[in-house]
Amino acid sequence: MTVDQHKSRYPEVWRRFGPRETLIRYAWYLGIVFIAAASLSTLDITWVYLLDAHVQAYDLLERMVPPDWSYFDVVVGAMIETVHIATLGTVATLLIAFPVAFLAARNTTFNWFTWAVGRFILVASRSINTVVWALIFVAIFGPGPVAGIWAIAARSIGFMGKLTAEAIEEIDEGTVEAIEATGASRLQVLWIGILPQVLPVIYGTTVYRWDINIRESTVLGFVGAGGIGILLYSSINQFIWQQVSVMLIAIFGVVVVSELVSAMVRKKIT
Amino acid sequence: MSEASTGHPTVWRPPKLVENPVLRYGLLAGALAYLAWSLGTLEIDWARVSVGLPRAQNMFERMIPPDFSRWELLVRGVTESVLIAFAASFAGMILAVPLGLAAAVNLAPRPVYLFARLLVILSRTFHEIIWAIFFVKIVGFGALAGVLTLVVASTSFISKMLAEDVENMNAGQAEAVRATGASFPKLLIYGVVPQILPRYLGVSIYRLDANIRHSTVVGIVGAGGIGQVLAASFSRYDYDFSLAILLVIIGLVFLGEIFSNWIRKRLR
Amino acid sequence: MLEISDLVKTYPNGLRALHGVNLAVDSPVVVAVIGSSGAGKSTLIRCINRLVPPTSGKVVLNGTDITALGRAGLRKARRRMGMIFQEYNLVERLTVMENVLSGRLGYVGFWRAYRRQFSPEDVAAAFELLDRVGLSGREDARADALSGGQRQRVGIARALMQRPELLLVDEPTASLDPKTARQIMRLIVELAHERGTPALVNIHDVALAQGFADRIVGLSDGRKVFDGTPAELTPDALTEIYGEEDWSSTIRRTEDDEEEAPPSARHDGAQAIAPETAAG
Missing domain, CATH: 1.10.3720.10 (MetI-like)
Structure with missing residues (x-):
């Protein structure tokens, strides 16, 4: 086995990609970098502000310590309201998302029109951010937690409805057929043949969405829809940073706990 | 539900989420109690909320048709x-x-x-x-x-x-x-x-x-x-x-x- | 060539996998290491290239005290030892060729490695090895498209690509059907002899060990209890290694495997040897 033999018998060059593939790959890289760069340069950004950003950030942090713990009592009440908004919003979602999901699932909808309506509701609900929904509901119901609850529900319907509709589309058709064969009505088929199969998915996504909703409900107050956000917004606007830090700590605690609870419950369900 | 469905449905149901009946109904009661508590503590201006529907109608009337002129x-x-x-x-x-x-x-x-x-x-x-x-x-x-x-x-x-x-x-x-x-x-x-x-x-x-x-x-x-x-x-x-x-x-x-x-x- | 002295490994959970093992390999032979699962076979092999850091003791390979090396020195030493795994451990999403060439990773710079630019000698050697293990023409296939036996062949080629001074082979056949297992074992032994590379092969299949190895080492409970030629592996010696009741059924069942039993049948008879799952 000398080197000469290698040379005569085996190729000495091997390329992972051919020239064309390599070119395409680099074109992708370049394209992505170009888009990002073009985006940044097109945006109307005053870069000078970034120069002293760290100074500003440090200044802000400094003003936030020590937290003003005397404000904590007020914060507790607002945090409870925040959790209520998230929870009640999620419950309301459950009631609405379910029928919409049946419309939006191909195998349970009535006709193409109801299907399209169901799909549109899901897409519209998901496209509009909770805070934007809150803007709308504040205009309708006035400022306060009711607007917040509806905002949470309006956004969550799309999320839960989509996952539920997907679960319905994946159910075991045999079960449904067997129940239809007994002469059951449409409602009975739904109740007995389909609901039990999608329930686990609904439980799981509900708990998951609840956890997301806690986070969302912390900012609803920025547009007047109740919860801790109202206090947070006013303290920020009045530059009372030591209250702000108390609220941030409270939010951190509640969000982390809700995430742990949600993870625990989901583990138990599945 | 009719008797036909009382004979069959258990076959299709997965096992109960919470096996212990006491715990199950306990949870249900707890959920209801929570609902009552949360609705009670929230500061809701029912008078303002009750005019919501007419206001929503008014809002929708002003929304339609959407204005793309700007x-x-x-x-x-x-x-x-x-x-x-x-x-x-x-x-x-x-x-x-x-x-x-x-x-x-x-x-x-x-x-x-x-x-x-x-x-x-x-x-x-x-x-x-x-x-x-x-x-x-x-x-x-x-x-x-x-x-x-x-x-x-x-x-x-x-x-x-x-x-x-x-x-x-x-x-x-x-x-x-x-x-x-x-x-x-x-x-x-x-x-x-x-x-x-x-x-x-x-x-x-x-x-x-x-x-x-x-x-x-x-x-x-x-x-x-x-x-x-x-x-x-x-x-x-x-x-x-x-x-x-x-x-x-x-x-x-x-x-x-x-x-x-x-x-x-x-x-x- | 290889000298192991007083090798001890205690895992952080208190499990003592090796109780002072001594072993010297001074000629290029294939040494089979047998023993029931949990006897310390995997730990022994991984302590040699320090994928598992030994607690105490010494491993000397051709004059280098591996246990005394720092990080950089250890990487250099690992280049000199090729390793073959039970689960093949190919990088599944890479091509066969990339997997084989990864045996040279210790010798190329980062950017050349990133751009897959290996030297012409390495590329030619890789093609030759692929030919030798019976996979010529498959260099551009992705590793996850191969069968178990083919993957192990790539694993062998990768190890030999390092031009190692020692082959560490960990249960090369445990995930393969009996026929493929024999082919793979034969290939490893042939290549080790061809290239004059000593090999340490963990194997739980006594018949394969007896059939192919030049020398057999028996481990029991972290201690060396047998060291001799395949011919010296008497029923008494097997009793020493596996315990009274276990060894006889082992032999019989191993032979059954060879004749007729499908590979899955190994796992359900009397619990002579459970398939070795984890290290130690």
Whole structure:
């Protein structure tokens, strides 16, 4: 086995990609970098502000310590309201998302029109951010937690409805057929043949969405829809940073706990 | 229900979620009690709420037909939102690589891991709007605050996913590369990257889609994009313009989702 | 060539996997290491290239004290030892060629490794090895498209690509069907002899060990209890290694495997040897 033999018998060059593939790959890289760069340069950004950003950030942090713990009592009440908004919003979602999901699932909808309506509701609900929904509901119901609850529900319907509709589309058709064969009505088929199969998915996504909703409900107050956000917004606007830090700590605690609870419950369900 | 259904249904039901009946009804009672408590404690102005329906009707009447006459403002806002989303996604994608690797328990030394995890948890805990409001305080109103907000959100999201993938990767493949005497950087490019690359790209594209959705809202607190236009139209009761903006946002998000699904399908 | 003295490994959970093992290999032979699962076979092999750091003791390979090396020195030493794994451990999403060439990772710079630019000699050697293990023409296939036996062949090529001074082979056949297992074992032994490379092969299949190895080492409970030629592996010696009741059924069942039993049948008879799952 000398080197000469290698040379005569085996190729000495091997390329992972051919020239064309390599070119395409680099074109992708370049394209992505170009888009990002073009985006940044097109945006109307005053870069000078970034120069002293760290100074500003440090200044802000400094003003936030020590937290003003005397404000904590007020914060507790607002945090409870925040959790209520998230929870009640999620419950309301459950009631609405379910029928919409049946419309939006191909195998349970009535006709193409109801299907399209169901799909549109899901897409519209998901496209509009909770805070934007809150803007709308504040205009309708006035400022306060009711607007917040509806905002949470309006956004969550799309999320839960989509996952539920997907679960319905994946159910075991045999079960449904067997129940239809007994002469059951449409409602009975739904109740007995389909609901039990999608329930686990609904439980799981509900708990998951609840956890997301806690986070969302912390900012609803920025547009007047109740919860801790109202206090947070006013303290920020009045530059009372030591209250702000108390609220941030409270939010951190509640969000982390809700995430742990949600993870625990989901583990138990599945 | 008729007797036909009392004979059959138990066959199709999965086992009860909570086996113990006392606990089951206890939970139910607890849930009802919670409902009563929460509705009781919330400070709700029922008089204001009760006029909601007529007000909603009034609002919808003013919304329809949507007013697209100020389309230049609309286009400018939407473009700004999309550009914010693109720039932030790219930066997040890059920044998430070191942070994600540092947040993987099987790769990073203990102190680095804990620090990285803390960063990820901190940035994920606070809603984008909270970040946005702080960035507005730091760098002033405008798109820069929006970009920074979404950079924080995307970085923490992608790096969390990345860290999970690295932790769930096949350790044997990495062990074999280590056994050849490869250094840590080479271990990364041969043993780790090939295992996680497809998911990383998928998550990044998903995040682009999510950023388009979020970029429509950071403007509400002054961080640029269409959200700023939307909030202004609401505060001026220009509901017909608001509806026009909402329809455009729905369309934009829909397109973004189609684009993201298309790319992710091609990645496999 | 290889000298192991007083090797002890205690895992952080208190499990003592090796109780002072001494072993010297001074000619290029194939040494089979047998023993029931948990006897310390995997730990022994991984302590040699320090994928598992030994607690105490010494491993000397051709004059280098591996246990005393720092990080950089250890990487250099690992280049000199090729390793073959039970689960093949190929990087699934890379091509066969990339997997084989990864055996040279210790010798190329980062950017060349990143761009897959290996030297012409390495590429030619990789093609030759692929030919030798019976996979010529499959260099551009992705590793996850191969069968188990083919993957192990790639694993062998990767290890030999390092031009190792020692082969560490960890249960090379445990995930394969009996016929493929024999082919793979034969290939490893032939290549080791061809290239004059000593090999340490963990194997729980006594018949394969007796059939192919030049020398057999028996481990029991972290201690060396047998060291001799395949011919010296008497029933008494097997009793020493596996315990009274276990060894006889082992032999019989191993032979059954060869004749008729499908590979899955190994796992359900009397619990003579459970398939070795984890290290230690």
